[in-house]
Amino acid sequence: MRSVRCVVVGDSAVGKTYLLFTYIKKIFPKEYIPGFRDTYSTQIDVDGQTVSLNLSDTAGREEYDHLRPLCYTNQVNVIIICFSIASPSSFENEVLEKLREQNQTTVDQQQGTTMVRQIKAVKYLECASVNQDGLDEVFDEAVRASISHSTTTKNHVHCCK
Numbered sequence: 531m532r533s534v535r536c537v538v539v540g541d542s543a544v545g546k547t548y549l550l551f552t553y554i555k556k557i558f559p560k561e562y563i564p565g566f567r568d569t570y571s572t573q574i575d576v577d578g579q580t581v582s583l584n585l586s587d588t589a590g591r592e593e594y595d596h597l598r599p600l601c602y603t604n605q606v607n608v609i610i611i612c613f614s615i616a617s618p619s620s621f622e623n624e625v626l627e628k629l630r631e632q633n634q635t636t637v638d639q640q641q642g643t644t645m646v647r648q649i650k651a652v653k654y655l656e657c658a659s660v661n662q663d664g665l666d667e668v669f670d671e672a673v674r675a676s677i678s679h680s681t682t683t684k685n686h687v688h689c690c691k
C-alpha cells in the first residue's frame with residue numbers, strides 16, 4: 531500500500547492540533563487540548579486508491595523554531611502550511627462578524643491563490659475544524675499532491691537516463 535507522510539506547520543494557535551484531532555476523531559474538541567499525539571496514522575481512499583496517511587503535528591511557538599526543521603526529513607511527502615484567515619483571537623464567528631462590520635478583511639481566496647503561486651505550493655484550500663468544513667478535502671488533496679509529485683519525479687528520472 532502506498533504510504534504518504536504529511537507534516538502540518540504554521541504559527542502558534544492557528545489550529546494545527548485541532549485540525550488533526552478533528553480530522554482523525556471526526557469531532558471538534560469541546561475543551562482545549564494542549565497537545566495532540568505528535569504523529570497519527572490512518573488509511574484513506576483517494577481516487578480509488580487506499581493510502582496509509584501518516585500525519586505529524588508541529589509546535590508553532592517560537593521557542594521550537596530550532597527543533598521544527600527536524601520534522602522536514604526526506605521521508606516527508608507533503609507539508610501543509612496552515613494559517614488563520616483571521617487573527618487567532620478572531621476565530622469566533624462573532625468576532626469575525628465584528629471585523630467585517632469594521633471593514634477589516636480576512637484573507638480571501640484570491641490572496642491565498644496568489645500566495646500559492648508565489649511560494650510554488652500546490653494548492654490553496656480553506657477549512658474549518660469547528661464544523662469539519664473542507665477537512666477531508668485538505669487531506670485528500672495532500673495525498674493527490676504526493677502521488678502526482680512522485681509520478682512527475684519518476685518520469686523526470688526516466689527522461690534523464
Ligand SMILES: Nc1nc2c(ncn2[C@@H]2O[C@H](COP(=O)(O)OP(=O)(O)OP(=O)(O)O)[C@@H](O)[C@H]2O)c(=O)[nH]1
Binds near residue numbers: 545588589621
Ligand atoms: N472557532 C474555531 N476555533 C478553532 C478552530 N480550529 C482551532 N480553533 C481554536 O484555536 C485554538 C488553537 O488551536 P490549536 O490547534 O491548539 O493551535 P496550534 O496551531 O496547534 O497551536 P500550537 O500548538 O501553539 O502550534 C484552540 O483554542 C481552538 O479552540 C476552528 O475551526 N474554529
